[in-house]
Amino acid sequence: MGGGQSGLAAARALLNTGLTPVVLEAGEQTAGSWPSYYDSLTLFSPARHSTLGAMPFPGSDDGEGDRYPHRDEVVAYLTRYADRLRADGADIRTRTRVCAVESDGSGGFVAATADGRRLRTRGVVAASGSFANPHLPRLPGQESFTGRLSHVADYRNPAPYIGRRVIVVGAGNSAVQVGYELAQVAAVTLATRAPVAFLPQRVRGHDIHHWLAATGFDDLPPEWLAAMLGATLVLDEGRYQNALSSEAMRRRPMFTAFTPEGVIWADGTHEPTDAVIFATGYRPNLDYLRPLGALDTDGAPRHAGGISTTHPGLVYVGLEFQRSFASNTLRGVTRDAEYVTGPLAAHVRNAPAALFGP
Missing domain, CATH: 3.50.50.60 (FAD/NAD(P)-binding domain)
Known part of the structure; x- marks a missing residue:
C-alpha cells in the first residue's frame, strides 16, 4: 500500500x-x-x-x-x-x-x-x-480563534502571509525552514517547548550525512537513539541560528491557549496574531x-x-x-x-x- x-x-x-x-x-x-x-x-x-x-x-x-x-x-x-x-x-x-x-x-x-x-x-x-x-494538537480556545489555523502539510509558499503576524509551532526542520522563509515577508514567532537544537550541516568539510554513514550512526537502533538524541535536531549552515539570534525570527516558549484574536503565552501575556501554523509532525x-x-x-x-x-x-x-x-x-x-x-x-x-x- x-x-x-x-x-x-x-x-x-x-x-x-x-x-x-x-x-x-x-x-x-x-x-x-x-x-x-x-x-x-x-x-x-x-x-x-x-x-x-x-x-x-x-x-x-x-x-x-x-x-x-x-x-x-x-x-x-x-x-x-x-x-x-x-x-x-x-x-x-x-x-x-x-x-x-x-x-x-x-x-x-x-x-x-x-x-x-x-x-x-x-x-x-x-x-x-x-x-x-498530520498531527494537529488541541489547545484551549482553539475553536474560537478567528485567524488562519493550519498544519505545515498545507503550506506551499509565503504569498498568503505577506505582511501578517504569524506563529509557527514546532522545533523541527520544517518549522524552522518555513518560519525562516515566512520571516522574509511577515512578522514570525517560533513557538517551541524548548530551545531549538541545531546540528551543523557540514562538519570538517563534509555534509553531516557523510559522517552519519561513515561513523555507523545510521546503523544505531531506535532504542539507543532515543537516549542519545534527547531532542529534535535542526540541520543548519548558520542562517537559521543567525535569524533567531538577530530576532529576524523570534522564539518564545509555547503558548497555552488561543483567544479569538490571538494567543496567550506561557507568561500570561496576550498577543494578537493573524495565522498559526502547526509544524507538529x-x-x-x-x-x-x-x-x-x-x-x-x-x-x-x-x-x-x-x-x-x-x-x-x-x-x-x-x-x-x-x-x-x-x-x-x-x-x-x-x-x-x-x-x-x-x-x-x-x-x-x-x-x-x-x-x-x-
Whole structure:
C-alpha cells in the first residue's frame, strides 16, 4: 500500500526475491507525498546521499554530488524509478486507494479499495507514509480563534502571509525552514517547548550525512537513539541560528491557549496574531489496518523492526525510526525494505509447510 519512496523500495526488494509486487497508490503519480510539499523544499541530504536502492540520484556520482536537490527533482526521480520497476515486471496502479485490509481466514489478506474492488493477497506491505495524517494538537480556545489555523502539510509558499503576524509551532526542520522563509515577508514567532537544537550541516568539510554513514550512526537502533538524541535536531549552515539570534525570527516558549484574536503565552501575556501554523509532525497513515487489528489503541502499528507482531505476512516500510535514524528517508528506506521482504517472501511461499509439511 503506497507508491511513494517506501512502496517503490519495497517493490524493488520484492522483485529481487522473484515475486511480482502489486503497488497500490492512492494518488495520480508514483511520487508519494513529495508533490504536496512546500514549493521551496530542498532535501536535507545532498544528492550523493539521496539514492534509492541501486538507481543513483542524478548528479550523485559527479561534481554535483554535494548539492541539495529540490522537491521537483525528487518527484522526477521517483517517477523514473517507478517506470524502471514497471519495465522489470512490477504492477503499479495509481488512483487506487485502499480503504481496509482484512484477514481472508487462511493466512492471507483481502484489500478493499475505494472503487469497490477486493484484492486477495498472501502478503501486505504497508508503505503509506504519514503525510496524509498530520498531527494537529488541541489547545484551549482553539475553536474560537478567528485567524488562519493550519498544519505545515498545507503550506506551499509565503504569498498568503505577506505582511501578517504569524506563529509557527514546532522545533523541527520544517518549522524552522518555513518560519525562516515566512520571516522574509511577515512578522514570525517560533513557538517551541524548548530551545531549538541545531546540528551543523557540514562538519570538517563534509555534509553531516557523510559522517552519519561513515561513523555507523545510521546503523544505531531506535532504542539507543532515543537516549542519545534527547531532542529534535535542526540541520543548519548558520542562517537559521543567525535569524533567531538577530530576532529576524523570534522564539518564545509555547503558548497555552488561543483567544479569538490571538494567543496567550506561557507568561500570561496576550498577543494578537493573524495565522498559526502547526509544524507538529505526523502520525502513520494506517487506518486501513484497523479492521485487521494490527494497530494499538493510538493507531500505531505493532511491529518489531517493520515486521508485524500481530499478523504473519504483514510488514511495514517507511515508519519513522523503524530500524534506524534513516528509516523513512531516501537513503535509508531500501535497507529496511530488504530487511522485511525476506521474511515476507518466505511467508508468501509458505515456507513452514514446505519444510514441515501441511
